[in-house]
Amino acid sequence: MLNKRVDALSRALSVVKSGDTILVGGFGDIGVPLQLVHALAELDVRDLTLVSNNAGTGEIGLSRLFKNRQVSRVIASFPTQAGADHFKAAYERGEVQVELVPQGTLAERLRAGGSGVAAFFTPTAYGTELANGKEVRMIDGRGYVYERAIVGDVALVKARLADRYGNLRYRLASRNFNPLMAMAARHTIAEVTQIVDAGVIDPDDVHTPGVFVDQVVECGA
Amino acid sequence: MLNKRVDALSRALSVVKSGDTILVGGFGDIGVPLQLVHALAELDVRDLTLVSNNAGTGEIGLSRLFKNRQVSRVIASFPTQAGADHFKAAYERGEVQVELVPQGTLAERLRAGGSGVAAFFTPTAYGTELANGKEVRMIDGRGYVYERAIVGDVALVKARLADRYGNLRYRLASRNFNPLMAMAARHTIAEVTQIVDAGVIDPDDVHTPGVFVDQVVECGA
Amino acid sequence: MSKGWSDADLAARVAETIPNGACVNLGIGLPTTIVRYVPAGREIIFHSENGIIGMGPDPVPGKEDPDVVNAGKKPVTLIAGAAIVHQADSFSLIRSGRLDYSVLGGLQVSEQGDLANWKVPGTKGVGGVGGAMDLVAGARNVFVMMRHTDKNGAPKLLKRCTFPLTGVACVTTVFTDYGVFDCQNGRFIVRELAPGISVEDVERATEASLDFGQARKVARS
Amino acid sequence: MSKGWSDADLAARVAETIPNGACVNLGIGLPTTIVRYVPAGREIIFHSENGIIGMGPDPVPGKEDPDVVNAGKKPVTLIAGAAIVHQADSFSLIRSGRLDYSVLGGLQVSEQGDLANWKVPGTKGVGGVGGAMDLVAGARNVFVMMRHTDKNGAPKLLKRCTFPLTGVACVTTVFTDYGVFDCQNGRFIVRELAPGISVEDVERATEASLDFGQARKVARS
Numbered sequence: 001m002l003n004k005r006v007d008a009l010s011r012a013l014s015v016v017k018s019g020d021t022i023l024v025g026g027f028g029d030i031g032v033p034l035q036l037v038h039a040l041a042e043l044d045v046r047d048l049t050l051v052s053n054n055a056g057t058g059e060i061g062l063s064r065l066f067k068n069r070q071v072s073r074v075i076a077s078f079p080t081q082a083g084a085d086h087f088k089a090a091y092e093r094g095e096v097q098v099e100l101v102p103q104g105t106l107a108e109r110l111r112a113g114g115s116g117v118a119a120f121f122t123p124t125a126y127g128t129e130l131a132n133g134k135e136v137r138m139i140d141g142r143g144y145v146y147e148r149a150i151v152g153d154v155a156l157v158k159a160r161l162a163d164r165y166g167n168l169r170y171r172l173a174s175r176n177f178n179p180l181m182a183m184a185a186r187h188t189i190a191e192v193t194q195i196v197d198a199g200v201i202d203p204d205d206v207h208t209p210g211v212f213v214d215q216v217v218e219c220g221a
Numbered sequence: 222m223l224n225k226r227v228d229a230l231s232r233a234l235s236v237v238k239s240g241d242t243i244l245v246g247g248f249g250d251i252g253v254p255l256q257l258v259h260a261l262a263e264l265d266v267r268d269l270t271l272v273s274n275n276a277g278t279g280e281i282g283l284s285r286l287f288k289n290r291q292v293s294r295v296i297a298s299f300p301t302q303a304g305a306d307h308f309k310a311a312y313e314r315g316e317v318q319v320e321l322v323p324q325g326t327l328a329e330r331l332r333a334g335g336s337g338v339a340a341f342f343t344p345t346a347y348g349t350e351l352a353n354g355k356e357v358r359m360i361d362g363r364g365y366v367y368e369r370a371i372v373g374d375v376a377l378v379k380a381r382l383a384d385r386y387g388n389l390r391y392r393l394a395s396r397n398f399n400p401l402m403a404m405a406a407r408h409t410i411a412e413v414t415q416i417v418d419a420g421v422i423d424p425d426d427v428h429t430p431g432v433f434v435d436q437v438v439e440c441g442a
Numbered sequence: 443m444s445k446g447w448s449d450a451d452l453a454a455r456v457a458e459t460i461p462n463g464a465c466v467n468l469g470i471g472l473p474t475t476i477v478r479y480v481p482a483g484r485e486i487i488f489h490s491e492n493g494i495i496g497m498g499p500d501p502v503p504g505k506e507d508p509d510v511v512n513a514g515k516k517p518v519t520l521i522a523g524a525a526i527v528h529q530a531d532s533f534s535l536i537r538s539g540r541l542d543y544s545v546l547g548g549l550q551v552s553e554q555g556d557l558a559n560w561k562v563p564g565t566k567g568v569g570g571v572g573g574a575m576d577l578v579a580g581a582r583n584v585f586v587m588m589r590h591t592d593k594n595g596a597p598k599l600l601k602r603c604t605f606p607l608t609g610v611a612c613v614t615t616v617f618t619d620y621g622v623f624d625c626q627n628g629r630f631i632v633r634e635l636a637p638g639i640s641v642e643d644v645e646r647a648t649e650a651s652l653d654f655g656q657a658r659k660v661a662r663s
Numbered sequence: 664m665s666k667g668w669s670d671a672d673l674a675a676r677v678a679e680t681i682p683n684g685a686c687v688n689l690g691i692g693l694p695t696t697i698v699r700y701v702p703a704g705r706e707i708i709f710h711s712e713n714g715i716i717g718m719g720p721d722p723v724p725g726k727e728d729p730d731v732v733n734a735g736k737k738p739v740t741l742i743a744g745a746a747i748v749h750q751a752d753s754f755s756l757i758r759s760g761r762l763d764y765s766v767l768g769g770l771q772v773s774e775q776g777d778l779a780n781w782k783v784p785g786t787k788g789v790g791g792v793g794g795a796m797d798l799v800a801g802a803r804n805v806f807v808m809m810r811h812t813d814k815n816g817a818p819k820l821l822k823r824c825t826f827p828l829t830g831v832a833c834v835t836t837v838f839t840d841y842g843v844f845d846c847q848n849g850r851f852i853v854r855e856l857a858p859g860i861s862v863e864d865v866e867r868a869t870e871a872s873l874d875f876g877q878a879r880k881v882a883r884s
Contacts, residue, residue, distance in 0.1 A: 002684050002706045027492045027529070028515035030508065053529075078570035081515075091568060098568040103491060104533030104576030108338065111530040115751075116758025116801055117329065118360040120341040123537065123579040127610035130571065139339040139369075148360075165708070165717070165744045172424060172509040172526055176492050179528040183755065199743030203393060205426060206746035207528075209716045211686050211708065211761045223463050223485045248713045248750070249736035251729065274750075299791035302736075312789060319789045324712060325754030325797030332751040336530075337537025337580055344758065344800040348831035351792065386487070386496070386523045393730040393747055397713050400749040404534065420522030427525035428749075430495045432465050432487065432540045 004166040004216045005195060009039035012189045012215045016154050018045045023110070023152035023185050024052040024062065025178030028081065031170070032061045033158035033191035035219045040156070041068050049073040051110070051152060053103060053177055057083030066090040075150065077103035102130060105147055107180055112149035114183025114212070119148045155185030159208070162192040162218075166210030167201050175207065182212045189215045225387040225437045226416055230260035233410045233436045237375050239266045244331070244373035244406050245273040245283065246399030249302065252391070253282045254379035254412035256440045261377070262289050270294040272331070272373055274324060274398055278304030287311040296371065298324035323351060326368055328401055333370035335404025335433070340369045376406030380429070383413040383439075387431030388422050396428065403433045410436045445638040446590075446619035454479040456587055456617050460486055460543055467491065467536065467577055469546035470514040473587050476545060477518075489541060491573040493532045496524030513573065533573070537580040544581035546574060548588040548616070550603040553650040555613040555625040557586060558605035571608075578609035590618035591647050599623065599630055599650040620644055629653050666859040667811070667840035675700040677808055677838050681707055681764055688712065688757065688798055690767035691735040694808050697766060698739075710762060712794040714753045717745030734794065754794070758801040765802035767795060769809040769837070771824040774871040776834040776846040778807060779826035792829075799830035811839035811868050818870040820844065820851055841865055850874050 006012045013036065016022065022040070026032030032052075041064035050071045056062030065071050066086040074096055079087050090096045101109070102124045112120055121144035125131045135146035157178040159168040168190055170178055182188045195218045227233045234257065237243065243261070247253030253273075262285035271292045277283030286292050287307040295317055300308050311317045322330065323345045333341055342365035346352045356367035378399040380389040389411055391399055403409045416439045447455060449472055457479035460466055465487045468474045477499060480486050488497040490512045497512065498519035506517035527535070535541065550558040557578055561569040578584050591597055599616065616623045616630065620639045623630040629651035632644065641654060668676060670693055678700035681687055686708045689695045698720060701707050709718040711733045718733065719740035727738035748756070756762065771779040778799055782790040799805050812818055820837065837844040837851065841860045844851040850872035853865065862875060 002708075028511070030492070030511055030515065076570075078572040080567055080570040088567060092566075100568060100571055102571050102575040103529070103573035104536060104580075107529040107533050108336070111755070112341070114759050115329070115755035116344060116760065118342045118344070118363070118365050119358075120333070121339045123337060123339070124576045126579070128575060128607045130575065137340075142339070144339050163744055165746075167744060167746050169425070172507065172520070173490070173492050173494055173511055174509040175425075175526055175528050177529045180530050183759065197743075201744075201746075203715075203717070203741055203745040203747045204390070204396075204428075206748075207425075209746035209748060209752075209756070210744070211710070211716055211746075211756055223487075249732070251713075251732055251736065297791075299793040301788055301791040309788060313787075321789060321792055323792050323796040324750070324794035325757060325801075328750040328754050332534075335538050336534035337539065345797045347800070349796060349828045351796065384523055386525075388523060388525050393728065393741070394711075394713050394715055394732055395730040396747055396749050398750045401751050404538065418522075422523075422525075424494075424496070424520055424524040424526045427527075430525035430527060430531075430535070431523070432489070432495055432525075432535055 003164040004210065004213060005164060006215045006217050009035055009217055012217050013039055013043060015187050016040065016043065016045050019047045020153040021049040021051060023155040023181040024050065025157040025176065025181045027053050027176040029057060029061055031158050031174030031176050031178055033156045034061055036156040036189060036191045037061050038064060041065055041070065046070045047072045049075065051075040051150060053077050053106065054081050055079035055084050055087035057081060063087065069095060071096055073097045075099045075101060077101055077106050100130060107177065109147055109150040110180040110184040113151040114180065117149060119146060121145065122147055150184055152185040153187065155181040155188040157182045157188060157190050159190050159192045160194070161201055162190055162195050162216040163198045163201055165198060166190065166213030166216055167206045168208040168213060169201055169205060170207050179208045182208045188213045189217065191217050191219045193221050194218060224385040225431065225434060226385060227436045227438050230256055230438055233438050234260055234264060236408050237261065237264065237266050240268045241374040242270040242272060244376040244402040245271065246378040246397065246402045248274050248397040250278060250282055252379050252395030252397050252399055254377045255282055257377040257410060257412045258282050259285060262286055262291070267291045268293045270296065272296045272371060274298050274327065275302050276300035276305050276308035278302060284308065290316060292317055294318045296320045296322060298322055298327050321351060328398065330368055330371040331401040331405040334372040335401065338370060340367060342366065343368055371405055373406040374408065376402040376409040378403045378409060378411050380411050380413045381415070382422055383411055383416050383437040384419045384422055386419060387411065387434030387437055388427045389429040389434060390422055390426060391428050400429045403429045409434045410438065412438050412440045414442050415439060446636040452587060452617055452619060456545060456585060457481065464542040465489055465540055466543040466545065467541050467581065469574065471547050473545040473547060474512055474514060474516065489535065491532055493527045493529060494520065494524065495527065496521040533576050536576050539580060539582055541581040543583045543585055544577040545585040545587055546577060548586035548598065550598050550600050550605050551586055551613050551616050552600050552603045553629050555611040556603050557608045557613050558603040559608050561606045563605060574608050578612040583614040584612050586613055586616045588618055590620040597647055597649040599648045601650055620647065631655060667857040673808060673838055673840060677766060677806060678702065685763040686710055686761055687764045687766065688762050688802065690795065692768050694766040694768060695733055695735060695737065710756065712753055714748045714750060715741065715745065716748065717742045754797050757797050760801060760803055762802040764804045764806055765798040766806040766808055767798060769807035769819065771819050771821050771826050772807055772834050772837050773821050773824045774850050776832040777824050778829045778834050779824040780829050782827045784826055795829050799833040804835040805833050807834055807837045809839055811841040818868055820869045820871040822870055841868065852876055
């Protein structure tokens, strides 16, 4: 019987290697898989490329990866939010390269990565410095910027419910980037509040189909 | 109070003009908004471009638009399914131009149209006659085909539930192309089995947010 | 300092401009307060980039839901009839023109309608862009809400922006403590002056080309 | 005519090849029958392009649900733990490599792994491509299931396809009534011969380059 449940965070995270690109769900601290991220901060993996909308605040979440000097590159739309002191310190130490991406472009690049679409043309950032050096194209009289898909090695996502197939359901605005991260990685680990029996989540109510999820860890709320 | 409910099919369809591009949900006959399509077949509008996966079977659904000679162009992945006799007759009379598009490319072009993405590169159809005359590009050693977004004038979709905001919920595999058609048109009309009070559809359970829907007609099952 | 509009006046003035049924995105900071000033009898659909369609009033203290926050990560509420989508669908909505209005803060606006609001040159650090570039690229109407001058009294309505751009030729209307300014054909048309603000006040505090039209009469009467 | 595999044998032979836990798409026609032959104790996730992940066995007659159909629009069932997605998400799954296997019918397969299965040149009408081009572009393994020769006895394993292609260099393995043929390095490696089929039978009915390897020994013993 198929069962994607894994009992230990550390066992789930054993797939992560130094140099990997790690996709992490969440918007600010909402919907961030904190326990997976904290367990990752305990591992001896470094030189990570981190793809996430933000870069942690205070002492929790993604902040720990910067504090531990595990990250060498960040792809984000807003890494500098108030409280992102560990990210800012790592940036000022020159440890971290940053690729700043408009939020909608970040979301769309991840969706493209999870959709087998290699690249697309978006109107966002046309004429701004975030389009510098990028291919642009006029389409029907409007300027568009060429953007490439993002594919990660491992995605860490947070959901409310899962079943043994890895079907996920998120809660309200903690959904945010989580479904996109799950799609865009070669290997996806979900931290969930509760694992339920197969069939409890109605087929019409699944937010992320299990085919995009490799491992599920039940962590409580 | 906002209320997208419209009582008469014909009143909802009064936005359709000759020459329009009409997007119609459904896969085969499943999830096709039959009552809207049949009401459209009663109207004096012609020279329509029809975007739908198929082109009707037997005497119902999209078949009526071909029988009535209302369609001059079809964008579809499989218009020639068994029973598509009215489409085939119209094609043989030379009345209908057909743009044949792989099904995933059709879905993605519609999603792009509903996402403000002008174009994208897909691996599908690379090296085949359906890529003839299209721009191709090698990306990371693989061949991709340049595909443009589709935006329609009016979408006709079928859902199970709606509320006054136009939030929609589909039933099982009748979802298919409906959410994409709803996104990709300037004006979207939904034929629904039942209209429920606002709030009955949980925010986590909405399949198509009302912001993509302009009018809702309650038609029963 | 009783000249011109207070922040609350300004929020109320913007709210008054937005018609019934509009779909509106409120940027971080001052714009988020607009939700408090919707005139009675008017229903506005408030969108938040993190995937909420249908934000309601501020939560009752103590009743905040940690999974229901706005773009500024502040607790908000959902209306009955709200819908949640993931970040890619949220930005599909933005880029495809479903937002009737986007209201953002501004650092500089040029008479060509260029907006700069995400980065001050010469400040330390990488900066953060968030969803602003997508919002100005996608919304049908872009409203900028800001003080008329910077903290040193220097004009923010300029012939050309000197700060990095958020978008090119994207601003519809600027609302400041001095008045309401439509951006059209390379100049600002003064639609309204705030109480106690004279034509001379505006001319003195503005570098961009101004067209007073009927506002001049109103102000001098 | 007792030589070689019957259609049922062939479906069972393909089913036997697919490992536990695989995600598999079954094309229209013969491939859809594979669902009946999954060996006991093995769990396979069957995907249908119209948005079903987790198809179950054939429905009990009289208990068909009109909203639960496969790619051929035939009634199917859902397993407990199935998920429904819209057509764009369904093809995201296909193109992004989440399908371990795609099983399709074939008209011709070349020794380079090209597949032709959607159009016979010279036939009347526009043809229909459906999702075949996406499936062969996206799936990790592409299995073709077909008769070894056409109805006139002409070979279908060719040096080069003469019919319009579905995909280039995409086929992993061909299953025919004559045996199992892996497509590798510009030739077909004969993995297995069906009962009663000799090496000479295969040579006579095949135009493409063949490599019998160990199968020759098996067949002659």
